[in-house]
Amino acid sequence: MYHFLALTQGVTKFMSATAHHRNVSPTNLGSVPFYSSPSSWAEALAPLLEEIDKRSRQVAREEYELLLSEQAAAASEADKNELLYTVQEGAELLNVRPQTVYEWIKVNKLRALKIGRSVRLKRGDIMSALQAQIQPDGRRKYARRGQKQRPR
Incomplete structure (x- = not known):
């Protein structure tokens, strides 16, 4: 959603800049001919395409950095x-x-390495x-119930 809003803001800036350049308000583009030649379209759309390119590169860079940080955490x-x-x-x-740990190892509830x-x-x-x-209610099956551990 953030990226869409950033792109929308870029389009709004473009429209405002284009309208200001041609002395037309952004809401009233009546004097701008939309039926003009394709070369003038290219001139008019070039800043918009540059803004889209810049924003898409920024989004790709953010996504790549996020991926790298997730890989480092993993x-x-x-x-x-x-x-x-x-x-x-x-x-x-x-x-x-x-x-209990030794018993769990014996019945394969817990894997162990012998060194x-x-x-x-x-x-x-x-x-x-x-x-x-951990049971569905959040309690643990085999945990000690508040007893202090005996000294060994």
């Missing part, structure tokens, strides 16, 4: 999703006990498990 989010967490850190993010003897979880997998346990 790339940074993808980098965040590749972060690795320990089972303890994953349990804290999910607000469940580490044993040597340690188990690591990708942030993206943790976030998808978090989304999977």
Whole structure:
């Protein structure tokens, strides 16, 4: 809608400039012959076409910059999703006990990477498990109910 309004303003400026140049009001173009030769049409429409070209280039540039910023945001989010967490850190993010995380890994509710003897979880997998346990009413299936975590 913004781009249409900008183009409309450009046409209005053109009409005002053309009318001022020919000493005619923009609302009353009675003395301007519309049946004149095509060469005079080209002269009359040249500023309008230049304005349309300028506005369309501006719109294309804005759209391209928006696309670049969206791609950069998606790339940074993808980098965040590749972060690795320990089972303890994953349990804290999910607000469940580490044993529950191990059980979810065992039943394939949560994907894990085994690096040597340690188990690591990708942030993206943790976030998808978090989304999977949110119920339609907004509550979470497996979250602890206000209990303090026992010291280990």
